[in-house]
Amino acid sequence: MTFVLTEDQQMLRDTAMSFARDTLPVTHLRELRDSGANGVDPMAREKLAELGFFGVLIPEEHGGSDFGLVGMGQILEAQGRTLAATPLLQTGVIGASALTLGGSQAQKAEWLAKIAAGEVLTALALDEGAHHNPAGVATEAERDGQGYTLTGAKRYVPDGHQADLFIIAARTHGEPGDSHGISLFLVPKDAVGLSVQALNTVDSHGAAHLSLDGVHVDDAQLLGDADKGLDLVEPVLDRAAIAQACEALGSAQAAFDMTLEYLNTRKQFGQLIGSFQALQHRAAKLFTELEMTRSCVAAALSAVDEKANTISELASLAKARASETVHLVSNECVQMHGGIGMTDAHDSGLYMKRARVQEALYGGASFHRDRYARLNGY
Amino acid sequence: MADGDMQTLEAFRQEARDWLEENCPPSMRTPMKDDEIVWGGRRETFTNPESKLWLERMGEKGWTAPMWPAEYGGGGLTPEENKILQQELRRIKARPPLFSFGLWMFGPALLEFGNEEQKKRFIPDIVKGKTRWCQGYSEPGAGSDLAGLQTRCEDKGDHYLINGQKVWTSYANEADWIFCLVRTDRTKKHEGISFILFDMESEGVEARPIKLISGASPFCETFFTDVKVPKDQLVGEEGQGWTIAKRLLQFERSSISAGGFGGTGGSGILGPEEYAKMHVGTDNEGRVADGDLRGRITDHKMYAKAFSLTVQRSTEQAKAGQEVGHTASILKYGAAKMNQDRHELLIEALGTEGLGWDGEGFEDSAKKATRGWLRSKGNSIEGGTSEINLNVIAKRVLGLKEHQ
Numbered sequence: 001m002t003f004v005l006t007e008d009q010q011m012l013r014d015t016a017m018s019f020a021r022d023t024l025p026v027t028h029l030r031e032l033r034d035s036g037a038n039g040v041d042p043m044a045r046e047k048l049a050e051l052g053f054f055g056v057l058i059p060e061e062h063g064g065s066d067f068g069l070v071g072m073g074q075i076l077e078a079q080g081r082t083l084a085a086t087p088l089l090q091t092g093v094i095g096a097s098a099l100t101l102g103g104s105q106a107q108k109a110e111w112l113a114k115i116a117a118g119e120v121l122t123a124l125a126l127d128e129g130a131h132h133n134p135a136g137v138a139t140e141a142e143r144d145g146q147g148y149t150l151t152g153a154k155r156y157v158p159d160g161h162q163a164d165l166f167i168i169a170a171r172t173h174g175e176p177g178d179s180h181g182i183s184l185f186l187v188p189k190d191a192v193g194l195s196v197q198a199l200n201t202v203d204s205h206g207a208a209h210l211s212l213d214g215v216h217v218d219d220a221q222l223l224g225d226a227d228k229g230l231d232l233v234e235p236v237l238d239r240a241a242i243a244q245a246c247e248a249l250g251s252a253q254a255a256f257d258m259t260l261e262y263l264n265t266r267k268q269f270g271q272l273i274g275s276f277q278a279l280q281h282r283a284a285k286l287f288t289e290l291e292m293t294r295s296c297v298a299a300a301l302s303a304v305d306e307k308a309n310t311i312s313e314l315a316s317l318a319k320a321r322a323s324e325t326v327h328l329v330s331n332e333c334v335q336m337h338g339g340i341g342m343t344d345a346h347d348s349g350l351y352m353k354r355a356r357v358q359e360a361l362y363g364g365a366s367f368h369r370d371r372y373a374r375l376n377g378y
Numbered sequence: 379m380a381d382g383d384m385q386t387l388e389a390f391r392q393e394a395r396d397w398l399e400e401n402c403p404p405s406m407r408t409p410m411k412d413d414e415i416v417w418g419g420r421r422e423t424f425t426n427p428e429s430k431l432w433l434e435r436m437g438e439k440g441w442t443a444p445m446w447p448a449e450y451g452g453g454g455l456t457p458e459e460n461k462i463l464q465q466e467l468r469r470i471k472a473r474p475p476l477f478s479f480g481l482w483m484f485g486p487a488l489l490e491f492g493n494e495e496q497k498k499r500f501i502p503d504i505v506k507g508k509t510r511w512c513q514g515y516s517e518p519g520a521g522s523d524l525a526g527l528q529t530r531c532e533d534k535g536d537h538y539l540i541n542g543q544k545v546w547t548s549y550a551n552e553a554d555w556i557f558c559l560v561r562t563d564r565t566k567k568h569e570g571i572s573f574i575l576f577d578m579e580s581e582g583v584e585a586r587p588i589k590l591i592s593g594a595s596p597f598c599e600t601f602f603t604d605v606k607v608p609k610d611q612l613v614g615e616e617g618q619g620w621t622i623a624k625r626l627l628q629f630e631r632s633s634i635s636a637g638g639f640g641g642t643g644g645s646g647i648l649g650p651e652e653y654a655k656m657h658v659g660t661d662n663e664g665r666v667a668d669g670d671l672r673g674r675i676t677d678h679k680m681y682a683k684a685f686s687l688t689v690q691r692s693t694e695q696a697k698a699g700q701e702v703g704h705t706a707s708i709l710k711y712g713a714a715k716m717n718q719d720r721h722e723l724l725i726e727a728l729g730t731e732g733l734g735w736d737g738e739g740f741e742d743s744a745k746k747a748t749r750g751w752l753r754s755k756g757n758s759i760e761g762g763t764s765e766i767n768l769n770v771i772a773k774r775v776l777g778l779k780e781h782q
Contacts, residue, residue: 003691004698260776275781280772287771288708295687317680366673373676378651378666 001306003298005070012067013074015051017081023047024084026347029204032085038198039085039206040162048088049118057096062112064096068305069239073246073297080250083354085205087121090159093243094236095122098167098184102224102232107186111165123163124240125154125210126233132363134169134230134237135179139212141170148172148222150185150193150215158361160208161198164189168212169233172226182229186221203354238315241362242300245315245322248358249290249297252326255333255351256286262337279336286329293318293325313375320368323359330355383458390459394466401435402472403428410473412746417477419510419554429475436475437506443481446489451502457697479548480504480511484557487626491573491614500575512578513630514544514558514600515623522766524559525568525620529602531560538574538612540582540605546760550585550598553578559623562616571619575611582606592752593735630761631710646743647750650675650720653727671727678719685712707775711767714757721751 005013024044032041048054056072058064072093079086092115099111114120128138139152150170160166166187174181187194193215199207224232263274263283273279300314308314330352334341341348359365405428414426416433424430436442439453444460446452455463485504488497503509520527529542540560550556555577563570578585582605587595614622648656651666654675659667666672692705724747725732732748734740758764772778 001690003694004700260778263778271782272779274772274778277769277781280776280778281765281768283776283778284711284768284771287776288711291705291708292681292684292688292712295691296684298691299687317683320680321684369673369676369680372680373651373672374665376651376679377664378655378672378675 001299001302001308003295003302005074008067009071009074012071013078016053016075016078019047019051020078020082020084024079024086025082026350029083029085029350033204038161038200039204041085044084044086045118045121048086048092052116053088054092054096054118055116056092058100058112058116062108063116064112069093069242070301070305072243073301076243076246077250077253077297080247080252080358081254083203083251083350087159087162089240089243089247090123090163091115091118091121094124094240095120095165095167097239098122098124098223098232098236101235102184106220107223111186120164121159121162122165122167123157123159123208124233124236125157125160125166125168127156128152128154130155132360132367134233135182136176137169137171137182138176139168139170141172141183141185141217143172144216147216147218148183148185150187150212150217152212154210154212156199156201156207157210158205158207160196160210161206166194166210167223168210169229170212179230181227182233183226184223184229184232185217186223187215187217191215191217201357203350203357205354205357235311237362238311239304241315241319241368242297242304244358244362245293245297245300245318248322248326248355249293251351251354251358252290252293252322252329255326255329255348255355256290258347258351259283259286259329259333259336266338273336282332282336286332289321289325289328293321296321313372316363316368316372316375319363320365320372323365323368326355326358327365387458387462391462391466394463395469397439398466398470398472401432401439402470403431406432406473406475407471408473409471414473415477416475416507417510417549417552418507419552420508421552421554422507422510429473432473433475433507440505442476442478442507443485443505446485446501446505450489450497451505476507478504478507478510479513480509483513483626483629484511486629487557487622488613490625491618491622495610496575496613509555510549510553512547512550512553512556514547514550514556516546517543518545522763524623525571527559527561527571529558529560530564531562531572531574531607533562533616534606537609538607540574540576540602540607542602544600544602545588545597547585547598547600548596550578550600551587556583556600557613557626559619562619566617568620569617571623572616573613573619573622574607575613576605576607580605580607590753591755592749594749594753627762631767646741647724647747648743650678650723650727653724653732657727657729657731671723675723675727678716678723681712681719682716685709685716688712704775707767707771710762711764711771714764717757718754721747721754725751 032039052065053075055064056067057069059066076089095115099108111120115122126134129136139150141148141150150168152170168185168187169182170185171181172183189196193213195211197209199209201207260283263279264272266273296318300318303311303314333348334352337346337348340346405426414429416422416429440448440451441453441463444453444455444463448454481504485501488500515524517527517529529540529544532539555575558574560572560574561570562572582603584601585598588597588599589595654666654671658671661667688705689709695705728744728747731740731744734745734748736745
């Protein structure tokens with residue numbers, strides 16, 4: 001495990017930080033929101049592709065740089081700092097990982113180069129209820145000669161409103177709750193019987209509900225082995241959780257920095273409010289939480305690149321802690337800003353809204369605490 | 379790193395491994411027992427004769443203080459060599475040969491601020507465990523406001539004369555020498571403080587143990603009445619004591635956080651999750667049956683993991699030459715919280731089994747956990763209270779301003 005970035009990783013981090021700051025600042029998210037774009041941003045997509053960010057986890061033979069998750073984590077942290085609405089996590093982490101880890105040669109050849117080039121956006125359609133629950137898949141995949149027919153519904157699919165290609169989890173065997181019997185299918189957005197209901201979400205990034213009404217898929221669209229979809233999706237979800245933790249860490253750090261600046265500027269009773277011990281101690285505790293979460297996120301990122309056997313445990317540690325940290329910091333950000341923090345004109349509300357989405361996706365703090373305990377035998 | 383360096387390091391690893399194989403006695407490769415901890419000094423009795431052998435050999439080699447300069451008896455190792463030595467020590471599960479405030483706190487400060495004669499006089503005996511040191515900092519009227527200390531140190535021409543009282547002096551009744559903060563100038567607060575060393579057997583020194591809520595007495599009240607101290611035992615200049623004291627506190631805080639207030643190796647105390655399974659019971663999946671308790675135990679275990687990853691990160695960043703002050707500052711605060719939470723959970727999971735005091739009817743390890751729980755309450759008070767630590771983070775790290 002390593003906590004110090006290599007020179008190349010540091011360069012990528014610097015590039016990503018200035019890209020987020022200069023090209024995708026919080027004001028840009030406001031513009032997207034106010035223009036009704038619902039998080040769909042062709043400009044950002046094009047720039048990400050130019051910078052090669054979509055291909056960071058993709059092997060070189062398929063047009064990527066195979067740079068690793070530590071590198072990808074730096075980009076996502078940078079995007080979290082400015083609340084950037086981009087398809088990088090769903091496409092560059094989840095889509096790229098699912099195909100790299102589980103795709104057949106033909107599937108890799110068909111999709112990976114397009115993902116690396118930003119030509120295809122992907123979305124993982126897994127959860128069907130209001131809480132993350134991978135084994136809870138009820139959507140049915142019924143055998144129909146040359147393939148399957150999918151019937152069911154998916155809720156709050158991140159990037160579902162802009163994806164070109166869906167990775168859909170459906171049940172080929174068993175009952176909801178069984179971990180065996182789930183299969184994954186690659187389904188283009190224009191498949192007959194698939195309808196996408198775009199959602200206006202609290203964070204202005206958007207998402208979609210999907211409904212599958214007898215969608216036919218060929219055997220060639222099966223990703224990985226039938227019935228063993230959860231085995232493939234677990235490592236993908238570990239990467240997704242770590243990636244989401246990176247983004248949340250970036251947001252928490254930015255909300256904290258903004259709060260600190262306010263504490264050192266705002267005066268009441270003739271004093272900087274940051275000179276009041278009640279606020280100093282709270283700020284110091286937030287800082288402590290942030291630093292400890294940063295260590296967990298760094299450890300999880302590096303575990304993936306080193307193919308350590310602790311990836312799942314560290315993924316849950318990182319996601320649980322990052323969820324709690326961004327929750328706490330975003331709340332304190334509003335509170336310490338006082339009245340101005342309640343206004344739409346101020347950014348603190350945007351951080352709090354995005355925080356709740358970051359927490360919920362790929363399992364919140366309680367989901368990952370429980371998973372961590374289970375992995376450790378209690 | 380160049381190939382040549384790598385080869386030298388690998389040669390060092392082999393050398394260290396061979397030496398340890400030959401010199402680390404068998405019982406020193408077993409988990410530490412509470413009554414076999416060696417603090418050294420004139421009064422050390424060595425309940426296990428192999429502890430004595432191990433200390434002598436390691437002390438002679440300078441490996442009790444691997445990175446201190448060899449000219450003062452230290453190991454003279456580079457950070458890379460020390461890393462290898464520590465790996466080799468862990469590999470054979472070797473016990474630390476010596477527990478010592480001299481090694482952890484006073485020695486590093488003396489190497490920085492002492493003169494040549496003082497370093498030659500005191501450092502070798504710290505390395506070899508021949509002198510046991512105690513720390514004279516807090517006073518009845520100077521706790522968190524340490525710089526308010528009043529112990530007087532008067533210049534009497536050919537010697538200093540010390541009068542006053544210290545409190546919370548760890549193991550003062552067992553120590554040979556004391557490093558002590560005294561007031562040489564009453565007209566200035568911080569600049570009136572000096573850092574002085576003297577023998578605890580000097581006339582006029584008295585140490586009285588203080589019984590704690592845990593029943594143990596690791597601390598003393600220490601009284602000084604007309605104690606005469608030779609002038610060459612002042613470290614640095616008169617009035618420089620506060621600077622030295624602050625530096626030494628950094629060593630103290632980092633040793634507390636690195637050691638995490640002492641592990642439970644060899645004490646037989648299990649983790650809270652084990653006690654919970656034992657005394658609360660398990661569900662049909664073999665997990666702790668009480669979901670609420672399980673959740674709080676998990677919360678703590680994750681905090682502990684995050685803490686140890688932060689210690690690792692801070693160490694790695696230091697090695698890479700990166701600024702670590704920011705990371706290190708949170709460690710003392712975090713270590714105290716972690717240890718207190720752990721003990722609260724131990725006691726809660728033990729239920730009434732954790733409410734024994736002494737005598738028959740309770741497991742020894744459970745009684746130790748109970749005493750440990752009471753002792754842990756001091757973790758957020760000693761070495762700078764958690765509140766003082768939060769002040770330090772707020773002002774020095776976050777740059778928040780003083781109240782006007």
